[in-house]
Amino acid sequence: MMNTSKNQEVNVPIGSIISGKWNQKQYLILRELGSGATGTVYLAKYDQSKVAVKVSRDTLSITSEVNVLKHLSKVQGKTLGPSFIEMDDWVTSSGTVPFYVMEYVQGESLFVFMRQRKDEWFGILLLQLLGDLAELHNAGWVFGDLKPDNLLISGPPPKIRWLDVGGTTMVGRAVKEYTEFFDRGFWGMGSRRAEPSYDLFAVGMIIMNYAYPKRFDKKEGGWTQLKKLIDRNRILGKYRPILYKVFHGQYQNAIDMRQDLLELYSGKSAAKTTNTPTGKPAAQAYQQSQSGRAGRTQQKKIKKRRHFMETVLIFIFLFVFYVVYLMGQTL
Amino acid sequence: MNKGTLRQILLITDGCSNHGEDPVAIAALAREKGIAINVIGILSQNEAYGEHGLKEVEDIAMSGGGVSQIVYATQLAQTVKMVTQKAMTQTIHGMINKELTQILGDEQQMEDLPPEKRGQVMEVVDEIGETVNLEVLILVDISASMDDKLPTVQESLIDLSISLNSRTGNNQFSIYAFPGKKQSIEKLQDWTPQLDTLAKTFKKISTGGITPTGPALKEALGLFSDKRSKRKLLGDYDEYVEESGS
Numbered sequence: 001m002m003n004t005s006k007n008q009e010v011n012v013p014i015g016s017i018i019s020g021k022w023n024q025k026q027y028l029i030l031r032e033l034g035s036g037a038t039g040t041v042y043l044a045k046y047d048q049s050k051v052a053v054k055v056s057r058d059t060l061s062i063t064s065e066v067n068v069l070k071h072l073s074k075v076q077g078k079t080l081g082p083s084f085i086e087m088d089d090w091v092t093s094s095g096t097v098p099f100y101v102m103e104y105v106q107g108e109s110l111f112v113f114m115r116q117r118k119d120e121w122f123g124i125l126l127l128q129l130l131g132d133l134a135e136l137h138n139a140g141w142v143f144g145d146l147k148p149d150n151l152l153i154s155g156p157p158p159k160i161r162w163l164d165v166g167g168t169t170m171v172g173r174a175v176k177e178y179t180e181f182f183d184r185g186f187w188g189m190g191s192r193r194a195e196p197s198y199d200l201f202a203v204g205m206i207i208m209n210y211a212y213p214k215r216f217d218k219k220e221g222g223w224t225q226l227k228k229l230i231d232r233n234r235i236l237g238k239y240r241p242i243l244y245k246v247f248h249g250q251y252q253n254a255i256d257m258r259q260d261l262l263e264l265y266s267g268k269s270a271a272k273t274t275n276t277p278t279g280k281p282a283a284q285a286y287q288q289s290q291s292g293r294a295g296r297t298q299q300k301k302i303k304k305r306r307h308f309m310e311t312v313l314i315f316i317f318l319f320v321f322y323v324v325y326l327m328g329q330t331l
Numbered sequence: 332m333n334k335g336t337l338r339q340i341l342l343i344t345d346g347c348s349n350h351g352e353d354p355v356a357i358a359a360l361a362r363e364k365g366i367a368i369n370v371i372g373i374l375s376q377n378e379a380y381g382e383h384g385l386k387e388v389e390d391i392a393m394s395g396g397g398v399s400q401i402v403y404a405t406q407l408a409q410t411v412k413m414v415t416q417k418a419m420t421q422t423i424h425g426m427i428n429k430e431l432t433q434i435l436g437d438e439q440q441m442e443d444l445p446p447e448k449r450g451q452v453m454e455v456v457d458e459i460g461e462t463v464n465l466e467v468l469i470l471v472d473i474s475a476s477m478d479d480k481l482p483t484v485q486e487s488l489i490d491l492s493i494s495l496n497s498r499t500g501n502n503q504f505s506i507y508a509f510p511g512k513k514q515s516i517e518k519l520q521d522w523t524p525q526l527d528t529l530a531k532t533f534k535k536i537s538t539g540g541i542t543p544t545g546p547a548l549k550e551a552l553g554l555f556s557d558k559r560s561k562r563k564l565l566g567d568y569d570e571y572v573e574e575s576g577s
Contacts, residue, residue: 022445037413059442060420063453070450087446096442173461174497176416180409185493192497 010055010097012042018053018099020088027053027101037177038062038166043104051085052104059098061166063087066100068168071141080136081165105161107154110206111213122210123265125153126203128160130258133199137254141168142194144175146202147182148209169194181205181215188222190249197249200257204246211235223247238264336464337422338366339397340551341415343484344472345373347387348544351515354387357548358395366555367422368395368548369414373480374403391544396422404480408487412494415467416460423459427452465495466503470516470551473508474542492526505554509547516547 012018012029019026027044034041039056056062069084087100107113114122129151136143145167152161167177175183175192184190184201192198208226209215211233219225230236230243242260251257340361348354358368372388385401392399398418402410428440431452441452471477471484488506495502503522511517520526 059449060424060453060456063446063449064457066446067450067454067457087450089446098446173499174494176494185490185497186408192494194497 010040010057012040012055018044018055018090020086020099021091021096022088023086025086025088025101027051029053036164036166038065044101046101050104052082052102053099054102055090055097055099057095057097062098062100065166068141068165069100069102071139072136072165072168080132081162081168105152105154105163107152107161110148110151110153110160111210113153113158114210120265121158123261125151125158125160126207126261127258127265129203130254130261132160132162133196133203134254134258136168137171137196137199140171142171142175142196143167143199143202144169144194145177145179145182146199146206147179148206171195180218181209187218187226189226189247196253197251200246200251200254201249203254203257204243207236207239207243336466337419338466338555339415339418339468340366340368340395340548341411341467341469342368342370342391342472342544342548343373343411343469344370344388344542344544345375345477345480346472346474346542347385348542350510350541350543350546352545352549354544354548355390355394357545357552358391358397361548361552362394362396364552364555366395366552367397367418368392369397369418370395370399371407371410371414372399372401373407373477374401375476376403387544391548396425404483407480407483408490411487411491415491415495419460419463419465420456423456423463427456461498462500464501464503465498466522466555467491467495467505468551468554469504469506470547471506471508471519472542472544474510489526496525507547507551507554510541510543514550515543516550 014029014031016029017026018029025046027046030043030045030050032040033043033052038058038061039054041052041054044051044053054062054065066084066087069081072081073084082103082105085101085103087098090097090099110125113125133143143162143165145164150162150164152163153159154161167175169175171194173194175194175198178185178192180186182202182205183192184198185192190198190201208229212229216229226243226247230240236243242257242264245251245260246257251260361368368391370388370392372385374385388401389399398414398421400410400414424441431439431441431444441449444452469488471481473481477484488504492502492504502524504520504524504526505518505522506520506526507516508519509516
């Protein structure tokens, strides 16, 4: 009944068939999608369609997770997390293994997606994320373990989706699953009580992570360290007022933060900076592509110059040799 | 169901006991008293898993109905929290399974229920985990080899306090170190609801090579019942005063 925690991982070889004891459905395991603290997620085939199957030895946490997924699919309107399909037990020779099946969300993780896109996409995805968070919060839940790895960009058209809802917690309870870098408790800037401002802090840290792709270690911690890092970074310049507010817990809900971001991306910045009507990010992007083109022509020029230098050098060498040869002859 | 108070001892050590009673036996005793024992074994940076004699870590937790984990010092904060929470859930799960067996008979447990029903039971487990009161006595090995790990231990305990105090239920923490100067354990922090700032940092105590894990655990067990009976006495006394006053 009470066992000490053992390795929760269950290794399911590719090509095996997981069959449920209660619902009698069979899933063909295609490949591993990822594994976390509570179990391993596999891509599987059921009836010609692809699904994601999470397998774990830890009945308790997997059951908790299913509860969350079910609640989320009850949130009306948008699909917030991956939609839940079913939960079952797989009877194997080495014991019963609980598993659950959910929708397979296909896409790229946030920062992989951003690698090939221009800056303004990041803003759009943030707006989408905050909109979804607002709905989740209104339904009485907090995401908890919010981080780039848990965000997937599906589409086209690109749309931000949540991948792992294992940390999702009822408002008012304690957040149990989180990642230190994105956790305000870790930075000494608040509790781990599930409230909208907890998620918004993590959104702030996602912006920080965007500016510091390698992240950073906790040194003195707290606002002192974060403030330094914000003020020092060029990308974060425009986000500064929003980051100041969010790290001080001054946004009561996701809508307020979204509103500030929306203003940042549209009206205000256009007036401040360039004469292009599309606003700052687009102007920047334009400049970037311009400089890209300029860069290429410059490279060609450098190549030409190098050829020229080579010829000159060869002539000089030949001349010197000739002079030495002549001197040798005369001596 | 009476929610009551969950009691745990969290033992943080980096080695094997080599003095006094068998800690695995004391852990079994603790379990009989309804106190779960969790153990975290800390590895040094250049140490590989399984290299050290940390099997005892697992044995103590198994015997004490708790959770064990062996980690490097850098992962300590996450682990302390995870182990404590897991042990809480495990204890509650155990309580609920007992009730289920009583209601349903035939040794029926949560795992035997269809997934749908299981989810409903799990909601109750989560709910209790959120609201139950918790007493954690933290027992830290301060033998010479732990010296450089103590600042990390301290930080992770503050972190644990942040996590647990985000729950609805009440918490009480206390910290003891072993081996102590005169007794087998030494008090660093009396029962307190919050470990925001640790008044006393771990003192550097240069001891010989002894690690009396067994005796330390035994004494820690006494600290729970002591406190309880004292509280009861105090409680009774208060009531008496109030009555005579009115």
